[in-house]
Amino acid sequence: MNLLNRLLRPSHFASAHCDGPCGVYDPASARIAAEAVLSMEKKIAALGEGMDTPTVNTRTRFIGIKESQADLAKRDLNILWTDYFKPEHLEKYPNLSDTFWKAAKLCSKNKTEQDPANGEALLAAVEEIHNIFWATKGRDVAFYRANP
Amino acid sequence: MRVAPVLFLAALLAAAATAACRAAPRYRRYEVRGDSMLPGLRSGDWVLVDLRAYALAAPRPGHIVVARDPRDPHLTLVKRVSGLDLHGNTELRGDNAPASTDSRRFGTVSPDQIVGRVRWRYWPLARTGRVG
Numbered sequence: 001m002n003l004l005n006r007l008l009r010p011s012h013f014a015s016a017h018c019d020g021p022c023g024v025y026d027p028a029s030a031r032i033a034a035e036a037v038l039s040m041e042k043k044i045a046a047l048g049e050g051m052d053t054p055t056v057n058t059r060t061r062f063i064g065i066k067e068s069q070a071d072l073a074k075r076d077l078n079i080l081w082t083d084y085f086k087p088e089h090l091e092k093y094p095n096l097s098d099t100f101w102k103a104a105k106l107c108s109k110n111k112t113e114q115d116p117a118n119g120e121a122l123l124a125a126v127e128e129i130h131n132i133f134w135a136t137k138g139r140d141v142a143f144y145r146a147n148p
Numbered sequence: 149m150r151v152a153p154v155l156f157l158a159a160l161l162a163a164a165a166t167a168a169c170r171a172a173p174r175y176r177r178y179e180v181r182g183d184s185m186l187p188g189l190r191s192g193d194w195v196l197v198d199l200r201a202y203a204l205a206a207p208r209p210g211h212i213v214v215a216r217d218p219r220d221p222h223l224t225l226v227k228r229v230s231g232l233d234l235h236g237n238t239e240l241r242g243d244n245a246p247a248s249t250d251s252r253r254f255g256t257v258s259p260d261q262i263v264g265r266v267r268w269r270y271w272p273l274a275r276t277g278r279v280g
Contacts, residue, residue: 016181
């Protein structure tokens with residue numbers, strides 16, 4: 001089989017080319033950031049209302065992480081929207097821009113509020129984008145969460 | 149077990165096609181890289197390219213060709229011919245247009261930049277067959 005492989009393997013490459021700085025796009029990065037947001041919201045809720053110094057410090061830390069991860073999710077989504085998706089995609093998925101706009105709004109909502117329901121809503125939006133993204137590549141990639 | 153004869157045939161075909169005429173091989177094996185020819189050609193597909201396809205005849209719309217990138221001769225492209233101008237320059241387009249850099253970006257390609265015509269996919273076995 002190895003010999004056969006060596007015999008058959010082409011020595012030349014033909015590029016089915018697409019320009020782009022690196023061309024590596026994957027909604028997974030937005031999904032991970034969104035999961036981090038949701039995780040922080042759950043931790044903030046579990047922390048309770050305590051106002052003692054250690055609790056306040058921990059809460060502050062959780063909020064800081066939630067803020068930066070929500071910002072990261074927004075940035076990753078924007079890269080997909082503005083760099084990966086093309087006008088041809090919009091023709092096929094007319095609600096694409098609206099989906100991204102709402103997802104970006106959800107990122108902001110996750111920054112200003114602490115409700116885990118917002119994190120769940122953001123993850124649902126990322127899942128929708130994930131499905132459209134992989135459909136444009138003709139691939140069937142299942143959506144999953146690191147923290148089910 | 150049934151795969152064996154097909155495998156053998158594919159090996160024979162590819163080997164014969166490339167080795168038989170060592171002096172001036174007619175066919176060359178290429179590996180496709182990238183997504184711009186989806187769904188027909190997938191990244192990682194192995195194909196046979198007829199280097200003499202256009203010795204006597206010009207490329208025709210619909211043919212899948214291997215061509216040099218007019219912007220960078222070291223880069224070899226695989227695209228479909230979408231048109232031909234009066235001077236015989238070909239217009240190339242990726243089948244997966246949204247994810248393709250082609251004549252829309254770099255203009256038409258002159259005949260001497262066309263390497264050959266993609267005729268057969270011989271790997272993976274499940275999708276062997278005529279191309280274009």
